[in-house]
Amino acid sequence: GAGVSQSPRYKVAKRGQDVALRCDPISGHVSLFWYQQALGQGPEFLTYFQNEAQLDKSGLPSDRFFAERPEGSVSTLKIQRTQQEDSAVYLCASSFVGRETQYFGPGTRLLVL
C-alpha cells in the first residue's frame, strides 16, 4: 500500500511568514509523529498523536509551533512567524498502536530566508 506522504516537499518562506506542512499517514495507523531534522543532525522529536489526541508535545521548540490531527488521519504542522532557525527538514512518521516500527515520509525541507 501507499506509504507516508508529505507536502510540500520543499518550502521557501520569508522570515515572519506562516507555513503549514501536511502529513498523510499510512491508512489505519493510529500513531503519528513529527520530527525536525537540522542539517547534519539526527531527527529530533517534536510531537505525537494517538488518533486525534495530541498526547505529547514536549518537543515543540516554541509556541510558534502548532500541530493538529482533527480527524485522526491527516496531520498539519504549522509554524507561525517563521525564523531562520526553523530551517530544517520536517519528517512525519506513523505506526500502528502497540507496534514500535515507525514508517517515515520523505520529509518537507523548509528554508527560511
Next chain:
Amino acid sequence: AQSVTQPDIHITVSEGASLELRCNYSYGATPYLFWYVQSPGQGLQLLLKYLSGDTLVQGIKGFEAEFKRSQSSFNLRKPSVHWSDAAEYFCAVASGGGSGNTGKLIFGQGTTLQVKP
C-alpha cells in the same frame, strides 16, 4: 534521560569490505533499538530493530546488529559492503513497553558511510 551516541561521524570503506557502525545508548530500562538508513533527499528506511529475545537481529539488505546490554551497545554490521550502501545511518532508541509508551524515537547524530570502488 535517554540518549544515543554514534561515535563515528564519517566512515569510508572499500566495496566488498566488512562494515561495523557503532551505537551506544543510555536508557534505564530495556530499550527498543532501531537502525535506520537515509539516502540523500529521502526519508528514513528501517533496516532492523531489537525489541526483545534474540540479541542478534537480522535486517534488510544483508545488515545485522547485536544488542549487548553489558556494553549498552547496538552495533550494525555487514560482511560485504556494496556501493549502493553509501548513505547516512541513524541509530535510535524508544522507551520499551508499558502503558503510556508513546514510542517516540531518540536518534543519534548519524554516521555517513562512503564506499570506495
